[in-house]
Amino acid sequence: xxxxxxxxxxxxxxxxxxxxxVSGRWGVGERIPNEAALTDLLSVSRGTVREAVxxxxxxxxxxxxxxxxxxxxxxxxASAALDRVKRTGLRDQWEARAALDLEAARLAxxxxxxxxxxxxxxxxxxxxxxxxxxxxxxxxxxLAFHKSVVAASGNKAMMExxxxxxxxITETIHATIDGxxxxxxxxxxxxxVDAIAAxxxxxxxxAVRAFMAPVLAQLERLLSQ
Amino acid sequence: xxxxxxxxxxxxxxxxxxxxxVSGRWGVGERIPNEAALTDLLSVSRGTVREAVxxxxxxxxxxxxxxxxxxxxxxxxASAALDRVKRTGLRDQWEARAALDLEAARLAxxxxxxxxxxxxxxxxxxxxxxxxxxxxxxxxxxLAFHKSVVAASGNKAMMExxxxxxxxITETIHATIDGxxxxxxxxxxxxxVDAIAAxxxxxxxxAVRAFMAPVLAQLERLLSQ
DNA sequence: ATTCATCAAGTCATCTGATGACTTATGAAT
DNA sequence: ATTCATAAGTCATCAGATGACTTGATGAAT
Numbered sequence: 366x367x368x369x370x371x372x373x374x375x376x377x378x379x380x381x382x383x384x385x386x387v388s389g390r391w392g393v394g395e396r397i398p399n400e401a402a403l404t405d406l407l408s409v410s411r412g413t414v415r416e417a418v419x420x421x422x423x424x425x426x427x428x429x430x431x432x433x434x435x436x437x438x439x440x441x442x443a444s445a446a447l448d449r450v451k452r453t454g455l456r457d458q459w460e461a462r463a464a465l466d467l468e469a470a471r472l473a474x475x476x477x478x479x480x481x482x483x484x485x486x487x488x489x490x491x492x493x494x495x496x497x498x499x500x501x502x503x504x505x506x507x508l509a510f511h512k513s514v515v516a517a518s519g520n521k522a523m524m525e526x527x528x529x530x531x532x533x534i535t536e537t538i539h540a541t542i543d544g545x546x547x548x549x550x551x552x553x554x555x556x557x558v559d560a561i562a563a564x565x566x567x568x569x570x571x572a573v574r575a576f577m578a579p580v581l582a583q584l585e586r587l588l589s590q
Numbered sequence: 591x592x593x594x595x596x597x598x599x600x601x602x603x604x605x606x607x608x609x610x611x612v613s614g615r616w617g618v619g620e621r622i623p624n625e626a627a628l629t630d631l632l633s634v635s636r637g638t639v640r641e642a643v644x645x646x647x648x649x650x651x652x653x654x655x656x657x658x659x660x661x662x663x664x665x666x667x668a669s670a671a672l673d674r675v676k677r678t679g680l681r682d683q684w685e686a687r688a689a690l691d692l693e694a695a696r697l698a699x700x701x702x703x704x705x706x707x708x709x710x711x712x713x714x715x716x717x718x719x720x721x722x723x724x725x726x727x728x729x730x731x732x733l734a735f736h737k738s739v740v741a742a743s744g745n746k747a748m749m750e751x752x753x754x755x756x757x758x759i760t761e762t763i764h765a766t767i768d769g770x771x772x773x774x775x776x777x778x779x780x781x782x783v784d785a786i787a788a789x790x791x792x793x794x795x796x797a798v799r800a801f802m803a804p805v806l807a808q809l810e811r812l813l814s815q
Numbered sequence: 816a817t818t819c820a821t822c823a824a825g826t827c828a829t830c831t832g833a834t835g836a837c838t839t840a841t842g843a844a845t
Numbered sequence: 846a847t848t849c850a851t852a853a854g855t856c857a858t859c860a861g862a863t864g865a866c867t868t869g870a871t872g873a874a875t
Binding site: 373375379393412415416419420423424425431439440441443444446447449450453454457458460461463464465467468469472520521522523525526528529532533 | 598600604637640641644645648649656666668669671672673674675676678679682683685686688689690692693694697745746747748750751753754757758761
Binding site: 375410412413430431432433434 | 858
């Protein structure tokens, strides 16, 4: 049965305010109506208005200044975008992260520092020691290696995104798949580091793509069942 | 000078609660103390407690159930990832979006439908008509074209991210730069469509990269000033 | 004329008390 | 043992009040 719409006032107030912002009716830098006015506009109490505003402040859309008012800081709703990304399929998420892997490897080949290289080599070595801790530990070490490649790109935006996708993909895999994904072999990973160390962007991209292909193929196979 | 530390109670309450959660002292699934208890623990009023809790609910860390209590939903704050992306530099954001452009073009070359192709060609033609509406309108049409390429990749996660980056980059540019970025010529864009139409992934990637290079170079120049 | 202190109005920050809605456990009735 | 009504506990929401802060206006001192 369709569950009776059970939404709380704060959420609907938050949505209303968010709509005014992202639609541009309240422009960036503008001051929005004060709490008393919002109480009237939204037909909720001041406490509810404050909770709604506080949420949008925490998401970076609004900015309150005591004594002055509440101002629109940004129209880019990161939280909402993120929710929508989470609802996309596993293949889409994987491909998006692969896009980051590819370009990060290319940038890393051009920009890496000696320290970056040492970190990557150390993590690659640790990753090889299959001994400790079972599958979970292996996956964790594998991710640490890949993230070190992204870190070597020197691009903070890509690092944040990579973290996000890693978390989202892990969550989705646990929820949707019980089959195993192939574990790329040590050779494929070493090729990435070699290409980066040689400052060869094209080879770095090729190495990442080569290592991605079998995983993506297996993913397609599992999802098509 | 170092501005005098001016923190509000809600923020410090939010931090305290978040610390309990991420440290694991309040485990996932556990019920946290009720509002009255938190009022005592944090030495703030119920209203402040409610605002703090509401923020953590909006970030996915807590989950309130009326009549039952407030429970820990997750200990990882992935929802803040994109917020942090917003605070990275323009170059990083641009490169991250370029990573999407590149891979999207490659996927589009492999997966595009005839309808995708027609849309891209139409938007490309409209983009060419410099006539209407000045610089803003041109940028809007340019973005519409690029987004149609991402759409042709059939990857919804990449589409959402592309929207996010587009908005974030626009905001950042308005805030930090007044110089102009070079407008890639029509020829460069047509090359992308041609490569996709020819179902040639390598050429599609090359075409996007060729078109990105001058913009990125100008960006570096502007930012290094 | 400029600068500075003072003041008043507007706004958010916080607290307090009260009422309603919902969930859950308890215990009686069957 | 099951069902059902009841009560206690909890969050949701409202209303009123006070404090803190910002901003612009006013006027005195320079």
